[in-house]
Amino acid sequence: MTTFLPAWAQLVQTPPAAVVDSSARATSIGQPNSLAMAFFFVFIAITLGITYWAARKTRTTEDFYAAGRSISAGQNGFALAGDYMSAASFLGIAGLVSTSGFDGLIYSTGWLVGWPVVLFLIAEPLRNLGKYTFADVVATRLRQTPVRIGAAVGTLATVIFYLIAQMVGAGGLIKLMFGLSYETAIVVVGVAMIAYVLFGGMIATTWVQIVKAILLLGGTTLLALMVLSRFGWNPIALFRSAADRFGEGVLAPGRLVTNPLDAVSLGMALMFGTAGLPHILMRFYTVPDAQAARKSVFYATGLIGFFYLMTFIIGFGAMVLVTPVAIRAVDAGGNMAAPLLAEALGGTAFLGFIAAVAFATILAVVAGLTLSGAAALSHDLWVSVVRKGEATPTEQLRVARIATVTLGVIAVVLGITFKGQNVAFMVSLAFAIAASANFPAILLSIFWKKCTTLGVVTSMFVGTISTLVLIYLSPTVQVDILQHSAAHFPLKNPAIITIPLSFAVGIIVSLLSEDPVAQEKFSEMERRIHLGVNA
Amino acid sequence: MSDRESRLRALSALRTRYAITLTSAMIVMYFGFILLIAYRKDWMGALIVPGLSWGILLGALVIVVSWLLTWFYVRWANSYYDRELADLQR
Numbered sequence: 001m002t003t004f005l006p007a008w009a010q011l012v013q014t015p016p017a018a019v020v021d022s023s024a025r026a027t028s029i030g031q032p033n034s035l036a037m038a039f040f041f042v043f044i045a046i047t048l049g050i051t052y053w054a055a056r057k058t059r060t061t062e063d064f065y066a067a068g069r070s071i072s073a074g075q076n077g078f079a080l081a082g083d084y085m086s087a088a089s090f091l092g093i094a095g096l097v098s099t100s101g102f103d104g105l106i107y108s109t110g111w112l113v114g115w116p117v118v119l120f121l122i123a124e125p126l127r128n129l130g131k132y133t134f135a136d137v138v139a140t141r142l143r144q145t146p147v148r149i150g151a152a153v154g155t156l157a158t159v160i161f162y163l164i165a166q167m168v169g170a171g172g173l174i175k176l177m178f179g180l181s182y183e184t185a186i187v188v189v190g191v192a193m194i195a196y197v198l199f200g201g202m203i204a205t206t207w208v209q210i211v212k213a214i215l216l217l218g219g220t221t222l223l224a225l226m227v228l229s230r231f232g233w234n235p236i237a238l239f240r241s242a243a244d245r246f247g248e249g250v251l252a253p254g255r256l257v258t259n260p261l262d263a264v265s266l267g268m269a270l271m272f273g274t275a276g277l278p279h280i281l282m283r284f285y286t287v288p289d290a291q292a293a294r295k296s297v298f299y300a301t302g303l304i305g306f307f308y309l310m311t312f313i314i315g316f317g318a319m320v321l322v323t324p325v326a327i328r329a330v331d332a333g334g335n336m337a338a339p340l341l342a343e344a345l346g347g348t349a350f351l352g353f354i355a356a357v358a359f360a361t362i363l364a365v366v367a368g369l370t371l372s373g374a375a376a377l378s379h380d381l382w383v384s385v386v387r388k389g390e391a392t393p394t395e396q397l398r399v400a401r402i403a404t405v406t407l408g409v410i411a412v413v414l415g416i417t418f419k420g421q422n423v424a425f426m427v428s429l430a431f432a433i434a435a436s437a438n439f440p441a442i443l444l445s446i447f448w449k450k451c452t453t454l455g456v457v458t459s460m461f462v463g464t465i466s467t468l469v470l471i472y473l474s475p476t477v478q479v480d481i482l483q484h485s486a487a488h489f490p491l492k493n494p495a496i497i498t499i500p501l502s503f504a505v506g507i508i509v510s511l512l513s514e515d516p517v518a519q520e521k522f523s524e525m526e527r528r529i530h531l532g533v534n535a
Numbered sequence: 536m537s538d539r540e541s542r543l544r545a546l547s548a549l550r551t552r553y554a555i556t557l558t559s560a561m562i563v564m565y566f567g568f569i570l571l572i573a574y575r576k577d578w579m580g581a582l583i584v585p586g587l588s589w590g591i592l593l594g595a596l597v598i599v600v601s602w603l604l605t606w607f608y609v610r611w612a613n614s615y616y617d618r619e620l621a622d623l624q625r
Contacts, residue, residue, distance in 0.1 A: 102580075102590050106572060109597045113565045116605050120554040120561075124612075240586025251588035252580020253572045260573030267569050271561070291617060298609045305598045312595065447551065523540075526547055530620060 028348055029330055029339060031179055035352030040178075043215070043360045044192060050207045054200030061396045064201035065132040065375050066285040071206055073292040077299025080283050082209030083368040084274075084300070085216055085307055087361040088169055088427060093308070094341075095334030097315020099324045101242070101250030104315055106257065108308040110267055114274025115304060119297040122275050125446045125529040127284045127293040133372070134281045134438060135380045138445045140528075141521035142453040145385050150460035152380040154437035155278040157464050159373035159407075160414070162277075162430035163366060167415030168423045170362040176331060177339060177355040182419055189363060190412035196367045197374065197404045202286055205367045212357075212364035217303060219357040220310040223338065226345045227317030235313055242316045250319065265496035266428065272499060273431030276438030279372035290532065314338055321345070370407050377403035425476040428493050432471065436498035437463030444506045446529065449522045455510025463502035470494035539623060546619050553611065557604055568597050 058064050071079065089111055096104030130136030135151030167186055174185035196204045231237040242250050257263040274280065284293045318327060318337040321344050330336045339358070343351035378399040383391045391399070441460045444451045470489050471477060478487035491497070571579055572590065579590035 102588070102594075105591065105594045106569070109565065109568065109594050112598050113561060113601055116561050116601050116608075117558055119605050120557045120608060236584065236586040238586075239588075239591065243586060248580070248582065248588075251582070251586075251591055253576045253590055257569070257572045260570065263569050263573055264566060267566060271565060291613065294609055294612055298605045301602050301605045305602045309595060309598055312591070527543060530543060530547055530550070531624060 027326075027330060027340060027343055028351065029177060029336055029343065033178060033348065033352050033355065035349055036178055036355040037352075039352050039356035040359050043211075043356055047192070047204075047208045047211065047360075047363070048195065050211070051196050051200035051204040054204035054207065057203055058199070058201045061132070061379075061393055061400065063203060064397055064400055065282070065371075065379065067202040067206050069286060069288050071286040073287060073295035074299055075206070075210060076283060076287050076292065076296035077303060078213045079206045079209040079286070080280065080296060080300035081303040081307070082211075082213035082216070082364045083279055083283060084277075084304060084365075085213070085361065086166065086365050086427075087173060087358045088165070088424075090216065090220070090307075090311070090361060091173070091335045091338055091358060092333075093311045094314045094318060094338040095327065095331075095336070097311060098318035098322065098327055098337035098341075099334040100254055100256070101246070101316075101319065102252055103254045103256035105312060106253075106263075108311050110270040112301070112305050112308050113267075114271045115297060115301040117271060118275045118280070119294065119301070122281065122442060123284050123293045123297050124290040126281055126442070127287065127290045128529050128532045129446070129525065130285060132282065132285055132379045133375045134276075134278060134442055135376070135384075138441050138456060139384075140445065141518045141525050142445060142451075142456060142515070143517075144389075146453055146457045148380040148384045150457040151438070151441065152376040152385075154276075154433060154441070154460050154464050155376035155380070156373055157468070158276070158278055158430045158434045158438065159369050159376070160410070161426040161433070162279075163369050163373070163407075163411045164414050164418055165423050165426040165430070166362055166366050166369070167411055168418050168421065170359070170366075171415060171419065173335070173358060173362070176336065177358070183416055186412055186415040189366060190408055190415070192363055193366045193370055193411075194405060194408035196363075197371045197408070198401055201400075202282075202371060205364075205371050206283075206286060208367055209364045212360045213303065215357045216361050217307060219354055220307060220314060220338075223342055223345070223350075223354065224310045224313040224317070227313050227321065227341070230321070238313065238316050238320065242319050245320060246324070250316075259491075261496060262491050262493065265491050265493040268499055269428055269431040269435050269493050269495035271435075272439045272495070273433075273435035276434030276442065277431075278376065278434070278438065279368040281438075282372045282375060283368075314341060317341055366411065370404060370411065373407045374400055374403035377407070422481055425471070425480075425492075429467070429471050432467045432493055432495045432498060433464055435495050436467045436502045437461075440499065440502040440506055444503070444510070446525070448507075448510075449519060450510055451506065452510045452513045452515030452518055454513040454515070455506045455508075458509045459502045459506030462505045463498060466498045466501055467494055470497060542619075543623055546616070546623070550612075550616060553608065557608055560604060561601065564597060564600060568593055 093107050129140050135148050139147040170189045171182040171185045174180050175182050287293050318341040322340045327337045339354050342354040382399045437460045441456050473489035475487040476492050478484045
């Protein structure tokens with residue numbers, strides 16, 4: 001208890017105005033930080049309390065998957081932001097900006113630009129057509145069984161790769177920040193995430209995401225304000241100081257975009273992948289109507305955009321106040337830039353807070369992923385394909401819970417299996433699959449009258465398989481992981497090939513096949529897109 | 536085709552036009568930004584005032600304009616589109 005007070009007092013006092021060169025200062029990162037642990041356990045206690053409350057409200061499948069459709073637009077805006085803003089983007093972008101300057105900001109913009117696309121093309125039709133998963137939308141006028149299988153494959157591929165990346169990142173991060181062993185960290189994350197989803201379903205998941213979004217936005221805002229206070233509250237003065245010390249090159253594009261095709265390909269995966277992420281799409285079912293879905297994207301875009309603008313300040317702040325040399329000394333990838341900056345500005349207490357926020361961030365994302373994966377397994381595969389929609393509500397809920405535990409255990413096992421592996425590419429893989437398998441299927445089925453079951457299903461499988469194959473053949477796997485001298489496929493991200501391929505296959509196969517039911521139901525679907533189920 | 540149905544069809548076509556136009560605006564803006572980074576590195580690195588390069592300004596603008604586009608769409612949909620829908624449901 002004695003360590004709390006002086007540290008907090010230091011945080012409250014105005015920091016010295018002079019820019020201290022903290023590169024020489026030792027950091028406590030990597031040693032067990034009792035304050036960070038305390039913050040983290042407070043977060044766990046609060047979220048488990050929420051889960052207990054949510055468990056008592058979770059009685060039906062609609063509660064479990066869609067929080068009884070009772071989440072308001074504002075709440076869903078925060079939950080969407082909490083579902084989406086990952087620790088990787090917070091720590092990774094701050095690290096990239098602090099060590100290479102402008103180039104890191106390319107990611108800040110890339111992670112945001114998918115959201116308007118979600119709003120313009122997907123959110124409202126999705127809310128009006130579906131119940132729990134995006135497969136509901138695709139299956140509205142197409143044949144259930146093949147569509148559900150195709151969508152479940154796309155969902156599970158996206159979810160599993162995203163989960164592995166998050167779990168491995170969590171293990172490494174927690175080891176680095178709290179000094180816990182990797183395996184302990186993975187098991188703690190796994191148990192907490194299973195508890196949220198298993199007992200509290202979507203209600204608990206939503207509130208964990210809301211709490212996390214508030215903590216993450218609060219933490220980054222505080223960090224950014226503390227940086228700005230050293231530069232007369234002027235971001236340009238901060239950038240100028242970075243340019244004075246490290247050269248004007250830090251404000252200019254550098255080596256990140258050497259291959260324009262690769263940059264455009266990654267951009268396409270981020271822009272269209274967001275609109276195909278199953279755990280994001282699922283959130284639109286938690287609000288009462290299409291208008292609330294629409295408003296929630298507007299709020300989410302504002303919150304996420306604000307967050308990524310803060311990464312400009314935090315990244316350059318870490319560059320000037322911590323220095324790239326000191327950041328790389330702690331973690332070669334630069335991932336500890338934001339925690340180091342927090343330590344430099346607010347001492348061990350603020351470091352502990354930011355570390356706990358990063359942990360909370362991971363938990364909220366993996367809970368959302370697990371829930372959407374469980375929905376694909378139980379709602380799409382078990383209830384719709386195996387039981388042909390004939391399952392009782394009790395059975396549906398039971399299967400959903402079994403699926404949750406199964407996925408949670410798989411995530412823990414994979415997290416431990418991939419220990420020490422370079423899994424950063426799995427996030428872009430998840431986005432590429434979402435963009436190439438899920439997004440074209442949703443778009444074709446809701447906007448194009450002539451699409452057929454065979455066309456859409458072929459497109460989903462081709463999108464998933466071509467993405468997997470091209471990622472395997474890409475330099476990321478062939479050169480970086482398998483240590484081969486060259487790759488068979490030149491691009492790190494395949495989206496520029498796989499998105500058009502998936503659309504082309506969907507269109508050509510549709511034109512070559514017949515699906516009279518799908519065409520007949522088009523006008524009925526169009527009416528429902530606008531007027532909702534009750535029309 | 537009933538009057539109600541043709542009005543719904545017209546409204547649906549209008550919403551699709553909004554959706555496609557705004558999505559295209561996003562695509563042009565974002566990929567324009569990426570292509571500037573790829574092909575006009577010098578210009579993106581040029582300073583407008585000391586401390587602020589075109590690259591940083593445009594990067595921030597991509598984020599702000601994306602949000603303004605969602606605001607624009609939501610404002611249109613909350614007023615015109617919802618009012619027309621309410622009319623149709625009467």
